[in-house]
Amino acid sequence: MVKLLIGHKGxxxxxQMLKIxxxxxxxxxxxxxxxxxxxxxxxxxxxxxxxxxxxxFEHITNIDxxxxxxxxxxxxxxxxxxxxxxxxxxxxxxSMGDLPEFIERxxxxxxxxxxxxxxxxxxxxxxxxxxxxxxxxxLN
Numbered sequence: 001m002v003k004l005l006i007g008h009k010g011x012x013x014x015x016q017m018l019k020i021x022x023x024x025x026x027x028x029x030x031x032x033x034x035x036x037x038x039x040x041x042x043x044x045x046x047x048x049x050x051x052x053x054x055x056x057f058e059h060i061t062n063i064d065x066x067x068x069x070x071x072x073x074x075x076x077x078x079x080x081x082x083x084x085x086x087x088x089x090x091x092x093x094x095s096m097g098d099l100p101e102f103i104e105r106x107x108x109x110x111x112x113x114x115x116x117x118x119x120x121x122x123x124x125x126x127x128x129x130x131x132x133x134x135x136x137x138x139l140n
Contacts, residue, residue, distance in 0.1 A: 001110055001136075002116070004119055005120040006124060014120065018045060021034050031079050031081065032080075033050045033077075052073070070109060074113050088102070089121060089123070099130070
């Protein structure tokens with residue numbers, strides 16, 4: 001399942017995502033992964049959540065490489081329950097035009113390999129042209 005936190009910058013998406021991640025780890029039977037642009041949020045998350053900072057992987061520069069990166073994360077731990085991706089438009093040069101394909105690919109990965117994805121996007125639903133919102137949960 002793909003879940004989205006949407007809204008413009010400053011609307012509280014990151015704080016909501018931190019809260020959801022920290023609550024999820026308390027009942028999780030498997031692993032939780034949190035992908036962030038930088039190291040800023042590392043200490044606001046439970047020590048049991050695997051934090052990945054994209055600035056450590058600066059050579060991932062497009063959605064194909066980013067999807068490959070996600071496959072690598074999943075293949076290294078088959079017990080991942082949820083992957084949180086904070087502010088996807090700040091990672092790997094992902095743009096608004098890439099969102100429809102990116103979200104569809106997340107749906108496929110989730111259906112085949114099992115992890116849920118919680119993704120925050122700095123945009124309103126109306127701005128996300130071409131995104132198929134079927135089988136997507138909007139969290140805010």
